[in-house]
Amino acid sequence: MPHEESAPLLVIENLHVSVGDRSILRGIDLTILEGETHVLLGPNGHGKSTLLNTIVGLPGYTITEGRILFKGTDLAELEIDERARLGIGIAFQRPPAVRGVKLRQMLDVAAREELSADTVAGLDSGLNLGHMLARDVNMGFSGGEAKRSEMAQILVQAPDLALFDEPESGVDLDNIAVVGGAINRLLKTGLVSERRRSGLIITHTGHILEFVNPDIGHVLFQGRLTCRGNPLDLLEEIARHGYEKCAECAQCQIIH
């Protein structure tokens, strides 16, 4: 847990987001303090990725109401790259392949400097990047390779707020461990009281929680955050009752 005088890094207020004609997010309120890691649980298609993509600023996600403040700045006016340089980073679930751009180049881009051979070797040993470094990024990468590549990029980018979209999807247990290790390296290194970096992890299955220990969990259901609590408790409840139980909570929220 972050120490007491932690400042809010990300403040989301009454956020409504539409994709095309479809209203996806319907009033999200979420505050992430410096040093906190949150996890977002929820069934597929209920708005988890929409929330991350809206924070990042991908086009096609229209804010119809509410706002997102990052370090006190309203993100609405900022381009994707400006948000990145302000300190927002993302590891995508299914990153696009870019022909002709090597992973090695992407690392320099993400780090905003020419990385030394030692730094790259360090990344390589942790994430087993190997021959991927010289390949076009994500071109023909396996599920595990794509995830390790995303982790390498976000590690060198070292954003203040790191967003992880389904870091365990499509990868085997060994790779989940590697990915989890990278998330911990980014978010959980050093003394608890000195942690400043924050994270928001999306997970559908919750498998990543075997390796990463977030501070706070939420359930995103039908475009709303319906529950908040200890991540493992939430996961246990979902395992027992399924997300259907969340529907009831969602009903309650609307009534109140």
Add this chain to the structure above:
Amino acid sequence: MPDHSLTESALARLEEIRAAAEASADKPAALGPDVDITRFSTVSEQDKIDSLKSLEKQTREAVLLSGFDTSEENRSASFFQLDRTPIYRAVEAAFDDAIEIMGTEEALALYGEELLEKYWWRAVDPGKDKYTALVALHQTEGYFIRVKAGRKVDQPIQACLLISESNVSQNVHNVIIVEDGAEAHVITGCNINAGVKEGLHAGISEFYVGKNAKLTFTMVHNWAEDFSVRPRTGVIVEDDGVYINNYVLLKPVKSIQAFPVAKLVGERSTAVFNSIVYGLKDSIIDLGSETQLIGAGSRSEAVARTVSKDNSVVYSRGRLVGHTNDCKAHLDCRGIVQSATSTQWAIPDLASVGAPGAELSHEAAISPIAAEEIYYLMTRGLPKDQAVSMITRGFVNIDIPGLPEPLRRQIDLAIEETSKEAM
């Protein structure tokens, strides 16, 4: 043309070539817009020079952008033809016994019998069309390069064919022989001087790659808006031989049409064609390559990257013809159209001729840079314009060794320019 010393069979061969050319003197090419060749006179004689340093600074800078370095640093040999005349040639001392380089007329005088028997219009048909006929009947030199058996020349050989006059045609005939076990990289720059208006460059190139030999041939074209270009190239590759062709066109041209043909006659022979083509202004560009896979175990790959702008029309062709069961070849043509008044055609063309085991494949695509790729790079903090230029650079990035730094920068600059306009 020397004839007194030639045997009867050689003389008969010359006569055969002349007859084939005459029969095709008016025959239009199968592809590309027709050029009225009667409007041009042939290029003039020029004075020879002792040093490339005596060339004007403007010329030295211009030819550098097509890969010809007049400082001759890191070059094993140089050949410079101005209009009609081979004005300069040199071989570095270290390669003196490995490389022969001279004008083709001198080579004919020296090696007439051997050339006519094995290397003279053997890889290109003089009766193919009126451009081959023009060169066969009104040849204005060209270069002859021979790399001796077993010699691996690790520094590029460079050749420049420059035109300084308007309303002329330069009809060159080039021959490169890489003997068994030899290796070489030849960089050819074709240029015109600033201010040259209309004209025609008809260039015949015949390349013979011996057993276990390797030829890398890089050609950079710098033409102008009124200039027409009709190269005709034939390559013959023997057992275990490798031919690599790199082609770069970054400047506007009135029209260019070329379709080099590599015949992989040898077992386990290989041909690779790489090209980077920018269609600019009103250019009509019709380029491609054909590989005939004849020898067992032959392999081929053709990679073309085209970016078209303004009113340009670009045809990117590729033909693979498998004649043997054990052959494999792949075509990869990708284009980006960056103007609403530009047209691109990607025309892959595969044939298996009585070869059920031949494996031929292609990928052809014409599409803009995918927006999601741009956004992906932006999420790493890169501004949009830099993301677009990085992806465009990646798109045309074909690794061509031995290019002088200014030429590399020129390619980068062209990419930057087009990237900006693509925004």
